[in-house]
Amino acid sequence: xxxxxxxxxxxxxxxxxxxxxxxxxxxxxxxxxxxxxxxxxxxxxxxxxxxxxxxxxxxxxxxxxxxxxxxxxxxxxxxxxxxxxxxxxxxxxxxxxxxxxxxxxxxxxxxxxxxxxxxxxxxxxxxxxxxxxxxxxxxxxxxxxxxxxxxxxxxxxxxxxxxxxxxxxxxxxxxxxxxxxxxxxxxxxxxxxxxxxxxxxxxxxxxxxxxxxxxxxxxxxxxxxxxxxxxxxxxxxxxxxxxxxxxxxxxxxxxxxxxxxxxxx
Amino acid sequence: xxxxxxxxxxxxxxxxxxxxxxxxxxxxxxxxxxxxxxxxxxxxxxxxxxxxxxxxxxxxxxxxxxxxxxxxxxxxxxxxxxxxxxxxxxxxxxxxxxxxxxxxxxxxxxxxxxxxxxxxxxxxxxxxxxxxxxxxxxxxxxxxxxxxxxxxxxxxxxxxxxxxxxxxxxxxxxxxxxxxxxxxxxxxxxxxxxxxxxxxxxxxxxxxxxxxxxxxxxxxxxxxxxxxxxxxxxxxxxxxxxxxxxxxxxxxxxx
Numbered sequence: 152x153x154x155x156x157x158x159x160x161x162x163x164x165x166x167x168x169x170x171x172x173x174x175x176x177x178x179x180x181x182x183x184x185x186x187x188x189x190x191x192x193x194x195x196x197x198x199x200x201x202x203x204x205x206x207x208x209x210x211x212x213x214x215x216x217x218x219x220x221x222x223x224x225x226x227x228x229x230x231x232x233x234x235x236x237x238x239x240x241x242x243x244x245x246x247x248x249x250x251x252x253x254x255x256x257x258x259x260x261x262x263x264x265x266x267x268x269x270x271x272x273x274x275x276x277x278x279x280x281x282x283x284x285x286x287x288x289x290x291x292x293x294x295x296x297x298x299x300x301x302x303x304x305x306x307x308x309x310x311x312x313x314x315x316x317x318x319x320x321x322x323x324x325x326x327x328x329x330x331x332x333x334x335x336x337x338x339x340x341x342x343x344x345x346x347x348x349x350x351x352x353x354x355x356x357x358x359x360x361x362x363x364x365x366x367x368x369x370x371x372x373x374x375x376x377x378x379x380x381x382x383x384x385x386x387x388x389x390x391x392x393x394x395x396x397x398x399x400x401x402x403x404x405x406x407x408x409x410x411x412x413x414x415x416x
Numbered sequence: 417x418x419x420x421x422x423x424x425x426x427x428x429x430x431x432x433x434x435x436x437x438x439x440x441x442x443x444x445x446x447x448x449x450x451x452x453x454x455x456x457x458x459x460x461x462x463x464x465x466x467x468x469x470x471x472x473x474x475x476x477x478x479x480x481x482x483x484x485x486x487x488x489x490x491x492x493x494x495x496x497x498x499x500x501x502x503x504x505x506x507x508x509x510x511x512x513x514x515x516x517x518x519x520x521x522x523x524x525x526x527x528x529x530x531x532x533x534x535x536x537x538x539x540x541x542x543x544x545x546x547x548x549x550x551x552x553x554x555x556x557x558x559x560x561x562x563x564x565x566x567x568x569x570x571x572x573x574x575x576x577x578x579x580x581x582x583x584x585x586x587x588x589x590x591x592x593x594x595x596x597x598x599x600x601x602x603x604x605x606x607x608x609x610x611x612x613x614x615x616x617x618x619x620x621x622x623x624x625x626x627x628x629x630x631x632x633x634x635x636x637x638x639x640x641x642x643x644x645x646x647x648x649x650x651x652x653x654x655x656x657x658x659x660x661x662x663x664x665x666x667x668x669x670x671x
Contacts, residue, residue, distance in 0.1 A: 171543065171548065171549050172544065174549070175539070175540055175544070175549060178534065178540075178541050179527075179529060179536075182536065183529045183531045183532055186531035186532075188570075227459040251523070251526070252526055252527050252544065254499065254504060254522075255504075255520065256504070256520055256522070256526050256527070256544045256545055256546075257502045257503045257518065257520060257546065258544060309543060334524040344655045376659045397575075410445075410505070410506050413504070413505060414442050414443055414505075416445070
């Protein structure tokens with residue numbers, strides 16, 4: 152078992168060398184995912200659309216959160232959340248599902264969770280583009296906001312990878328965790344201001360809510376889509392720090408458990 | 417280079433695989449294993465007390481152009497040794513060093529997907545086996561041709577017979593142009609004609625200077641291909657010598 156900065160750097164180098172293979176795996180899974188279904192790639196829109204409909208009804212109408220243009224507000228939080236949560240859940244199954252592959256070709260195991268993030272990322276970018284068209288048409292987006300969007304997406308990719316890599320290794324080695332993960336992700340969904348604004352959190356608890364880096368991530372998207380501004384400098388700082396820290400810790404955890412995970416396959 | 421002598425595995429050819437006091441242990445079967453405690457995890461001794469040795473202190477050198485047969489009963493460690501040579505597993509102790517491009521033929525058609533076309537599957541499979549996407553795209557034509565499936569290029573894999581799928585997988589593997597080829601008991605699949613062709617192809621690779629390590633349970637294949645053989649028993653290297661000698665000892669007088 153290796154540990155320390157050296158292991159994280161080796162991990163980064165190995166991953167960069169194998170990015171073309173990750174690309175191939177992403178293509179494979181995107182091409183294969185909806186093969187044989189009538190709706191085809193259209194399915195990538197159906198899940199977000201249905202969730203949007205039900206959350207919109209419950210939190211936009213039943214419990215009125217008092218947010219103007221709640222639809223735009225909800226979607227700009229829900230879409231990034233779906234990329235994050237579906238990537239983490241799929242990644243935690245990815246090593247076991249591809250165990251046959253990993254024990255038969257010399258493929259670094261992190262390529263599989265990363266390919267999951269990429270495949271989910273394709274759906275995310277597609278849905279986000281549609282949201283962007285709607286927001287631009289409504290006149291809610293500024294040039295600065297538009298320009299900051301790719302950077303936000305890239306920073307989110309880092310955060311998602313930093314969470315999905317350890318989730319993949321941990322759930323493979325300690326199977327019990329896989330049972331817990333789905334519930335934990337759902338809890339995080341309700342604890343992060345996604346369907347409600349931060350202002351609805353009581354003052355006494357608000358500091359706690361702002362300690363959640365995902366709040367800042369969602370906040371960055373909201374700046375672009377609902378305020379029509381680039382994220383504030385403080386938001387950028389939190390996002391960069393979160394991405395770097397989670398990637399570093401995630402890579403270390405992954406490397407520490409990697410060989411154990413391989414032996415479980 | 418000139419050192420590629422006419423005699424396969426000649427004593428002065430460069431060593432391309434060097435294995436030094438290699439050991440590998442595995443966790444006990446999940447059913448009988450107590451989940452590791454958090455304390456053990458933090459102390460970095462994850463499950464250290466409940467492991468079984470699969471390979472013990474193996475030393476091995478393979479020179480360029482050699483074709484080494486791994487013999488031994490099921491569970492003797494052949495596949496684990498091949499996976500360590502491929503870099504799939506990391507050793508618990510000892511070292512594995514290889515030179516040049518290593519290709520694995522541990523299974524035919526790794527990563528094939530039923531819904532993708534024959535062509536797409538070749539590209540995915542080749543990339544997984546270590547070919548750069550551009551190289552894979554350049555070779556896809558000859559891979560399909562060797563498999564005899566040039567006219568099925570755009571058909572989904574599920575519409576191909578299982579024999580055709582195996583042919584496709586083999587064709588990708590032998591088009592990788594490796595320096596070292598690791599083969600695990602896949603030479604005895606397919607129909608008679610295909611077996612014959614695949615053996616010929618492996619022999620041609622060997623004669624062209626590719627170093628091959630393969631596991632097999634079949635005496636005729638070992639005698640046909642191997643220049644040297646080792647016998648594994650319970651994870652230890654029991655015997656090493658010419659293919660004929662080791663095979664005779666292992667398969668018995670009849671072989």
